[in-house]
Amino acid sequence: MESKKNEEEEEHGTEKLEFEASEIEYVSYGGEHHLPLVMSLVDQELSEPYSIFTYRYFVYLWPQLSFLAFHRGKCVGTVVCKMGEHRNTFRGYIAMLVVIKPYRGRGIATELVTRSIQVMMESGCEEVTLEAEVTNKGALALYGRLGFIRAKRLFRYYLNGVDAFRLKLLFPRQDLHPLADKDDGHGHTDHIPSERCCELH
Amino acid sequence: MEGQAAGEAVMDVSLPEGNSITSGENTVWADISPLLDAACRDLEDGELIHGENFNLFAAMSALEIMDPKMDSGIVCKYYSVNEAIENGAAPVPISLDKSVDVRCTIDIMDHLLACEATWHKGHSLAQTVFSCIYLLRPERTSSHALLHSFCRVMRATCKAVVSVVSDARTHEEEDLFTMTYGLPLNGDDDKCLTMLNAVEETTCRQLRACKAPSSKKRVIEDIEPLQTNLELEEGYCRALLCRLRFRKHFYHVLACLRRPQGRGLELARKHIASCISELECALSSSEFLRSVAFGTYDDQIEDKTTASGCEPIGFDASLNCRLSAPTPPRAIKILSWKKAVEYFIKLLHDLDVICSYSLDPSLESVLHFVVQFQKSQPDLVARAHLQRLLVQDGKLYGQDPVFAVITRAAALPEATKNHDIQKNEFIVQLGQLVLNLLKILCTNSAWKRRKLGKIIQDWRVIYLQLELAFKKEFGENASVSNDENVCVKIFQHILLWVEEQTYWIASQFLILGFELELYSPSEYCMVYWYIYVVSIKLAEKTHLKTAVTCGTGKRKGKKKRDCLKDVARDYRIPPAVLFLQCQICLAEGLTMMLAALRNEHMMFQSLNIFNTEHERFIQHFDLLQKACIPDHASYPSFNESTNYARLSNLVMYNYFKDAQRIAKEVKSSFSNDPDKLAELRRLEQVAEHNNVALNVICRVGVGDPSLKVSFEFNHHPYFATAVVKRS
Numbered sequence: 001m002e003s004k005k006n007e008e009e010e011e012h013g014t015e016k017l018e019f020e021a022s023e024i025e026y027v028s029y030g031g032e033h034h035l036p037l038v039m040s041l042v043d044q045e046l047s048e049p050y051s052i053f054t055y056r057y058f059v060y061l062w063p064q065l066s067f068l069a070f071h072r073g074k075c076v077g078t079v080v081c082k083m084g085e086h087r088n089t090f091r092g093y094i095a096m097l098v099v100i101k102p103y104r105g106r107g108i109a110t111e112l113v114t115r116s117i118q119v120m121m122e123s124g125c126e127e128v129t130l131e132a133e134v135t136n137k138g139a140l141a142l143y144g145r146l147g148f149i150r151a152k153r154l155f156r157y158y159l160n161g162v163d164a165f166r167l168k169l170l171f172p173r174q175d176l177h178p179l180a181d182k183d184d185g186h187g188h189t190d191h192i193p194s195e196r197c198c199e200l201h
Numbered sequence: 202m203e204g205q206a207a208g209e210a211v212m213d214v215s216l217p218e219g220n221s222i223t224s225g226e227n228t229v230w231a232d233i234s235p236l237l238d239a240a241c242r243d244l245e246d247g248e249l250i251h252g253e254n255f256n257l258f259a260a261m262s263a264l265e266i267m268d269p270k271m272d273s274g275i276v277c278k279y280y281s282v283n284e285a286i287e288n289g290a291a292p293v294p295i296s297l298d299k300s301v302d303v304r305c306t307i308d309i310m311d312h313l314l315a316c317e318a319t320w321h322k323g324h325s326l327a328q329t330v331f332s333c334i335y336l337l338r339p340e341r342t343s344s345h346a347l348l349h350s351f352c353r354v355m356r357a358t359c360k361a362v363v364s365v366v367s368d369a370r371t372h373e374e375e376d377l378f379t380m381t382y383g384l385p386l387n388g389d390d391d392k393c394l395t396m397l398n399a400v401e402e403t404t405c406r407q408l409r410a411c412k413a414p415s416s417k418k419r420v421i422e423d424i425e426p427l428q429t430n431l432e433l434e435e436g437y438c439r440a441l442l443c444r445l446r447f448r449k450h451f452y453h454v455l456a457c458l459r460r461p462q463g464r465g466l467e468l469a470r471k472h473i474a475s476c477i478s479e480l481e482c483a484l485s486s487s488e489f490l491r492s493v494a495f496g497t498y499d500d501q502i503e504d505k506t507t508a509s510g511c512e513p514i515g516f517d518a519s520l521n522c523r524l525s526a527p528t529p530p531r532a533i534k535i536l537s538w539k540k541a542v543e544y545f546i547k548l549l550h551d552l553d554v555i556c557s558y559s560l561d562p563s564l565e566s567v568l569h570f571v572v573q574f575q576k577s578q579p580d581l582v583a584r585a586h587l588q589r590l591l592v593q594d595g596k597l598y599g600q601d602p603v604f605a606v607i608t609r610a611a612a613l614p615e616a617t618k619n620h621d622i623q624k625n626e627f628i629v630q631l632g633q634l635v636l637n638l639l640k641i642l643c644t645n646s647a648w649k650r651r652k653l654g655k656i657i658q659d660w661r662v663i664y665l666q667l668e669l670a671f672k673k674e675f676g677e678n679a680s681v682s683n684d685e686n687v688c689v690k691i692f693q694h695i696l697l698w699v700e701e702q703t704y705w706i707a708s709q710f711l712i713l714g715f716e717l718e719l720y721s722p723s724e725y726c727m728v729y730w731y732i733y734v735v736s737i738k739l740a741e742k743t744h745l746k747t748a749v750t751c752g753t754g755k756r757k758g759k760k761k762r763d764c765l766k767d768v769a770r771d772y773r774i775p776p777a778v779l780f781l782q783c784q785i786c787l788a789e790g791l792t793m794m795l796a797a798l799r800n801e802h803m804m805f806q807s808l809n810i811f812n813t814e815h816e817r818f819i820q821h822f823d824l825l826q827k828a829c830i831p832d833h834a835s836y837p838s839f840n841e842s843t844n845y846a847r848l849s850n851l852v853m854y855n856y857f858k859d860a861q862r863i864a865k866e867v868k869s870s871f872s873n874d875p876d877k878l879a880e881l882r883r884l885e886q887v888a889e890h891n892n893v894a895l896n897v898i899c900r901v902g903v904g905d906p907s908l909k910v911s912f913e914f915n916h917h918p919y920f921a922t923a924v925v926k927r928s
Contacts, residue, residue: 032247049270050261056247057260082257117811134718144721147812149820153647153717156323163647165719170816 017102019071024108026115029059029066037068037075045098047160058082058095065092065116069099069108076103079112083125092120094130097139110142117146121171128171131157131164143167277519282337291334291515293345299428303437305514306347307490309335310444311538312513313355315506318541321362321548321582323378324533327521330359331384334515339385346403347441350396354448357390361455362582369585369643378581383521394452401445408438436489440508443482450475451545454552458586462599466556466590473553480542480549483508504537544580551583555590560598564610564635567591571642572709573876581645588643592636603632611698612750613691622691627666631699634659638706650713653706654824660703661828667696694749701742707735707830715919720821722804722912725921726795727818730839731825733788738831740781747775776870780877783863783884787920790856790888794895794923795912796843797851803898804910852899860888886916894923901925 029038039055058080059066065081077099083092094116099109117128131154132139140150148167157164224230240250251259264271279285295305313333320329335342335352342349363386367379407427411434426434427441453472457465490509507513518533536544554577558570574587593599597606605618607628622628634656641652671692675685711732714720720728774782798804818836819826826835864885871877894910901908909928912921 035247049268051263051265051268051271053249053260053263054257056249057257060247114810121811144723146810147817149724149817150719150721151820152651153719155645155647161323168820170812170820172812172816 017071019106021106023071024076024103024106024111025070026111027068027070029063029068031063034068035059038066038078038080041075041078041098041100042080042096045100046096048158050096055080064119067112067115069103069112071103076100077108077112079109079116081116081120083120083123089126090124092117092123092125092128094128097130104138110146113142114146117169126171126173128169130167132167133158134163134165140165140167143169278517279520282334282520285334285517285520286338286341290517291338291341293335293341293348295345295348295514300430300433300437303347303428303441304490304493304509304511306345306351307437307440307444308507308509308511308513309333309348309515310351311507311509312516312535313351314545315535315538315541316516317355317359318544319533319536320359320378321544321580322536323581325521326359326363326378326381327384328518328533329535330355331521332516332518334517334520337385337520339388346396346400350393350400351445351448353388353393354397354452356386356388357393358448358452358455360386360388360390361452361459365455365459365589366581366585369588370640394449397445397449401442401449404438404441404445408435408442411435411438433493436486436493439482440486440490443479443486447476447479447483450479454549458552458556458590461593463560463590466558470553470556473549473556476549477546480546484539484542503539506535506538506541508538548580548583551577551579552586555583555587558590562597562601562606562609564597564606567597567639568642568705569876571639575642575646575649584643584645588640591639591643595632595636597639603635604628607631607635607695607698608691610702611691611694612746613694617687617691620687620691622688625670627663627670628695631663631667631695634663638702646713646716650710650717650719653710653713657703657706657710657824657830658828660699660706661830664696664699664703667692667699671696697742697746697749701739701746703828703830704735704739704742707825708732708739710825711735712919714821715914724817724821725912726792726799726843727814727821727839729788729792729795730843731822731834733785733792734831734834735825736781736785736788740778740785743781744775744778747777776867779863779867779870780881783860783867783881784920786856786860786863787884787888787891790851790860790891791921792843793846793851793856794848794891796846797848798898798910800844800846801848803908848895848899851895855892855895857888857892857895861885861892864888883917884920887920887922890916890922894925897925898923901927 035055038059039050039052042050042055062082065079065083067079068075069077078096079094079098080096081092081094083090085091094113097109097113099112120128128148129151130143130148132143134140134153146169148169150165151168152166154164154166156162244250249255266272279288279290285291294302295309296302313330313336316329316332320326331337333352333355335348336355339352339356342352359381363379363381404427406424410424411426411431427437428434450472454469454476457469457472459465487508490507494509494511505511518535551574554574561567561570571587571591575584579587590598596602602618604623608617608620609615623632637656641649641656644652671689675689675692711728714728815836818839822834864881868878868881871881898908898910907927909926911924911926913924914921916922
């Protein structure tokens with residue numbers, strides 16, 4: 001459902017903050033006190049208007065799938081997700097992913113979303129899906145690197161008239177590769193090299 | 202979030218006695234405020250009482266009152282149309298000064314055109330065309346002949362367009378288009394042209410009167426001029442006339458296109474030509490209108506919704522917000538008048554292409570026509586018209602029964618089309634699939650690809666069912682009677698054709714992925730491999746069918762000698778198959794080149810954090826795999842054929858050279874088919890460029906890290922060209 005605001009990513013002009021990747025603290029959604037942070041971030045950066053019911057729908061039912069990123073006490077990014085049965089498939093869904101502009105391009109979004117996907121995988125999801133605007137090159141590249149494919153194009157999906165891609169990530173089935181490498185990064189991915197990260201939604 | 206709190210609260214609340222109102226047997230009305238109060242006291246911050254069916258859709262449908270992003274009512278200037286009218290938002294007449302009145306009327310007409318184009322482009326009718334207050338109150342304009350007649354034809358036109366789009370059902374995701382509730386669309390449609398003609402006639406006479414030399418003026422003196430400023434009379438008359446005439450002809454176009462069996466197409470073309478020429482007149486009237494409005498010729502009207510550049514009177518987009526779907530208000534930017542005129546000219550050209558189609562009864566030609574037509578990216582209205590023309594009353598063009606279409610496509614003799622076999626339940630189903638396919642091909646590309654993906658399975662299943670029915674009936678072909686012999690032949694031909702058609706659908710499905718940008722460069726290799734394996738099957742079936750066609754001709758006894766010649770030439774591959782072979786070579790060449798580049802670590806090193814190429818292969822081709830299209834095409838077979846690809850081998854056996862050679866050879870066979878010739882030229886270019894690129898990469902050296910290879914679509918929409926650069 002996520003959709004970026006119109007003011008284009010463009011942020012080559014905006015000044016970037018100097019900070020170490022280790023200064024960013026990631027926390028799982030912890031309750032009502034986090035909700036205003038999530039809401040204001042999403043409200044600022046994404047074009048679709050969501051009611052408080054929508055936010056609560058996600059964070060109350062799947063608090064373990066939502067994460068926030070803090071830098072020196074300030075919330076700079078968040079991811080909101082759900083999971084459940086969908087046409088006989090247990091499927092994870094990434095609803096919103098936001099990192100504020102000065103913090104983009106440093107792998108924060110990749111880290112946030114990777115944590116959610118990790119929990120989904122451990123919870124038995126067979127696949128993960130989401131929608132992203134076709135013009136949102138940053139997000140498409142990010143998800144592409146994580147193994148998502150563009151499964152469908154959704155005509156004029158957003159209120160602003162832009163098409164969306166439905167992106168899908170299929171997890172390997174054990175019976176498909178019995179000899180799947182154990183060391184190809186499945187386990188611990190908390191550290192994605194920062195040069196692989198990109199600008200965000 | 203869960204609702205248990207409420208359940209417990211019920212225990213403590215006793216309903217106040219005596220206050221109940223009897224409402225029927227065993228039921229009473231009761232005041233539940235205490236219950237709600239108690240429930241609220243039990244709820245923590247953020248909790249919600251909800252039914253079991255509370256889902257994401259329900260959560261997202263909730264609106265927050267007074268939030269301008271969600272509350273569509275809050276942005277309204279007026280609470281009702283009546284209030285707007287009382288406030289003078291849409292006066293009749295627009296001005297007591299007749300000259301101003303005419304100027305404003307023209308602005309309204311122009312803004313309506315802009316609104317109409319915006320509507321066609323996918324916004325709601327209520328918030329575009331019907332943001333016009335004059336349109337919302339049909340009776341109010343009756344004293345203003347110009348405005349009244351224009352509003353009437355507008356409403357009738359909208360109704361006709363809504364009707365063709367809803368009939369065609371090509372608008373699945375564009376359903377905003379046909380929502381008309383609450384709008385006054387049902388007027389007396391036939392009278393609208395009578396009124397419009399009368400107004401046109403008057404304006405015409407006014408134009409003649411003002412142009413007449415003064416000596417003759419007396420004769421026509423009884424004609425009241427259009428407005429008071431005689432210097433502007435001619436300009437205004439002309440500007441009005443082209444706008445009125447455009448509406449008239451456009452309404453005629455829609456009416457002609459509605460005639461059954463394509464009978465109105467020829468006449469429609471005449472009206473289309475008139476529409477285009479009136480729009481051109483309107484464009485040239487812009488200079489006059491701007492100079493009247495601003496005194497100077499000012500070029501700053503690019504984004505204005507009127508030719509004069511003035512804001513129109515009588516529009517309020519917020520009035521109808523509440524008529525739109527139960528979603529947050531959509532931000533609608535009305536197209537500029539210039540863009541709207543461009544849109545209509547494109548629409549008219551697209552409709553003209555449809556009208557000039559010869560209604561060829563051959564399915565192959567229909568499919569080719571639709572695919573070609575879609576390449577110009579026609580909008581919804583044009584696509585809806587095409588679909589309505591193709592499929593009417595369950596027949597092709599409303600005249601050819603679908604079984605006749607199938608027998609012709611399957612290269613069966615003409616007489617077969619009346620055979621009783623058409624009553625076979627699977628043949629009937631196959632007919633439905635054909636009609637369905639035609640409809641799907643008329644939809645927007647995104648929807649089309651999804652639907653094609655789904656029907657591949659249906660085509661596969663019908664093939665298996667037909668094959669089974671065939672075997673059951675003619676299992677022992679020891680002694681077949683003559684009639685049975687005919688049945689066997691029909692089944693055989695149809696089976697072959699169904700297979701060919703299935704592979705054609707599969708290849709369309711794969712190709713559309715490029716148009717929709719569904720493939721990332723790291724996936725090109727597997728996509729081209731799949732196109733390659735599907736194309737081989739398609740070519741094989743096409744080849745077989747061509748061979749069988751010749752057999753049919755022979756049996757008919759006609760042109761015996763020609764056919765014998767054909768048999769003699771049978772060793773030569775038919776041009777249609779060679780054409781496919783050219784594409785096969787390109788697909789195979791690209792597969793191998795991409796695989797070699799990957800194998801030699803020159804591009805596409807993927808991370809494989811959560812999954813591998815195997816999963817991505819499954820996801821992209823799941824629908825084809827499920828339908829066994831083609832048999833035995835699987836990830837292991839893809840791997841097997843690409844894992845050992847090396848650039849050095851590729852240079853030795855160069856697929857691109859083969860493609861180039863075939864393209865050159867086969868051109869002469871298509872000398873009277875410009876579409877195919879153009880395609881062959883494109884294929885040839887891709888082959889040539891890739892051949893050069895391949896040689897460069899090999900010569901400069903594999904493993905040179907400064908060499909950057911990328912793939913672009915500058916010569917062909919889906920066969921990529923390699924671009925080699927040194928960084």
